[in-house]
Amino acid sequence: MKIRGTEVTDISTKRVDWRALWASGDLARFCFISLGILLHATNETMVATVMPAMIGELAGVQLVGWSLAIYELGAIVAGAAAGRLVSYVALRTNMMVAALLYAAGALICATAPSMQLFLAGRLIEGLGGGALVSLAFVSVERLFPRAIWPQLFGIMSAIWGVAAFSGPMLGAVMTELLSWRWAFGIFVFGGAAMALASFVVLDTPEAARPSAGAGKAPPFPFVALGCLAVAVVLIASAGVDIALLRSSLLMVLGLVGLVLFFRVDALKPKSRLFPSQLFSWRTPVGSGMTMVAAFSVATCSFAIYGPLLLTTLHHIPLLTTGYIIAAESIAWSILSILVANAPQERERSIIVIGALMIATGLAGFAYAIPAGSIPLILVCALLQGGGFGVAWPFLTRVIVASAPGDEQTIASAAVPTMQRIGYAVGAALAGIVANASGFSQGLNQDAAADVATWLFLAFVPLGIIGCLAALRTSTTANRLPEAVG
Incomplete structure (x- = not known):
């Protein structure tokens, strides 16, 4: 070619x-x-x-x-x-x-x-x-x-x-x-x-x-993305000035906006961002995308608030906290490469192991951050990032391979799109939890101590949902065609 x-390729070796x-x-x-x-x-x-x-x-x-x-x-x-x-x-x-x-x-x-x-x-x-x-x-x-x-x-x-x-x-x-x-x-x-x-x-x-x-x-999905923008802003607004009636109303409206976004997206087949049966656990696509959404929302807290909490509570240097965050991403990249060539018959167990690693790291932060143990915090970060690296290549393959033929391109693009939506919503929800736990009164050690625990415990239920979705997704993984992904 x-x-x-x-010439950029060696025809004989394909290199x-x-x-x-x-x-x-x-x-x-x-x-x-x-x-x-x-x-x-x-x-x-x-x-x-x-x-x-x-x-x-x-x-x-x-x-x-x-x-x-x-x-x-x-x-x-x-x-x-x-x-x-x-x-x-x-x-x-x-x-x-x-x-x-x-x-x-x-x-x-x-x-x-x-x-x-x-x-x-x-x-x-x-x-x-x-x-x-x-x-x-x-x-x-x-x-x-x-x-x-x-x-x-x-x-x-x-x-x-x-x-x-x-x-x-x-x-x-x-x-x-x-x-x-x-x-x-x-x-x-x-x-x-x-x-x-x-x-x-x-x-x-x-x-x-x-x-x-x-x-x-193809037409641009203005209406769907408009619904998403409004929904995220409403959810984020609910956490700025915590008041039971106002915050609850904004949260409900924001969640309704998210539902409306996915509904409008489903009704526009020529411009939609996600495959059909998006969250249906009857299909690997639905349960797999549920796993993507749950873990993306649940794992934002450390990247956003980790350095702030560790500096305020334990006076840990910014460079140290920065490298802990970097270690999470690097673990994702390295483990992704290491498991990429694993045989397909191990795919089911790999997805579940990755999900359990993510959930364990998430729950571990609830103890490690208040305790201020750098080795333990690093272990939790490596578990969380490494879990993504282990599960994501195979999870993506399952989602794409199980989508209908005319939706496989949409499905391949939907995974990173869902991650970004999850990060945006997760960041907004983390703000609500942090402010409800004490940050609405300002930054001090007492408030940070309360926030450090609840900011991670609040997302453990989503970690459990992610694990259940992984189990459901993996039940059909071994039956998918090997040629895909």
Whole structure:
């Protein structure tokens, strides 16, 4: 196979000729495109370690849960939009606009005089970052031959691992040496540089023109995503100022909004984000997506509040807490690679083991965080992250393989989309639990001690639901075709 006349694969061995790929300029182009993933993921993991210093300056601890909820909401909407916008607007233009949005959001965060304005910046950052990630995957499909997709996607996974390690470290180092504001300021320059370079690097015909006419592109799910946005905002609002009647009403309305979102999505087959029978436990798709949703919602608490609680309660350095969070993501990546080639007959037990690891880590945090034991906290983080790494490759295969033939593409994209929705909702719910447990009265040791326990115990029921869904999903795993996934 060739890229603009250059052989990139050895026909006899099917191996990628990386020297030819570099000589053609496409490897450098791919590395540039992947910077969008690095910008997004590093910022996402960094925010936890800057949070204690930021709260000390801006106050608004009751709004901490919004920082991830708003960011993920922007990423969900932009990620869904970007894949369709390339049908109308050139990939290069999309990349430039996304990078500029990202830089603008980072600038607002870096200069925000209040938590409210900081959250506005996080929303804009999420829109830009989510679009950059989606466009990176679109770029692989549009600009590179199918023969080397697996290798390119593997590099993307490695980039996520680098971001997971470097993000918390960057946040902690910048906060301790300069200011938490400079931690965001760096991304202003990164986003602006990527926007300017897009016109030079993405100079191929495939990147400089739209991919299809307006009539060929699927409609964009405005109504469904609008329902999702309103639902997340309502749930997050319920936890800002805890009052029984007001908070209960907002929570109910938010949950109704989520149900409406999934209902509207199901009624729009040409633009929907999820396969049919989404949460039906009668199918592996339904029980598998239930497992994804339950664990995604349940496991946000440590990434959002862990550094804040450990610093407030036990005076543990930010860099230490940052590396614990990074260890969780790295365990996910490493164990995912280690189990990827496991035989299919072990798939059922692997999914269940992964689910039990996640639930154990989640429950363990309820003891380890108040106790302040760094080794125990690290074990819980490794269990939680490693559980995802063990279960997710096989869970994804089961979901995609068991979906109807015309829904398998939707099903493959639905897993990361459901994760992002779960993270947004989980962050909002974590804010409610944290504020109800004491943070609504301000940040102090007594409040942090109460929050440290309830913030994790409250999500244990969802961990149990995730384990039950894993058992249900795994009952049909061994009967799925081996050729898929």
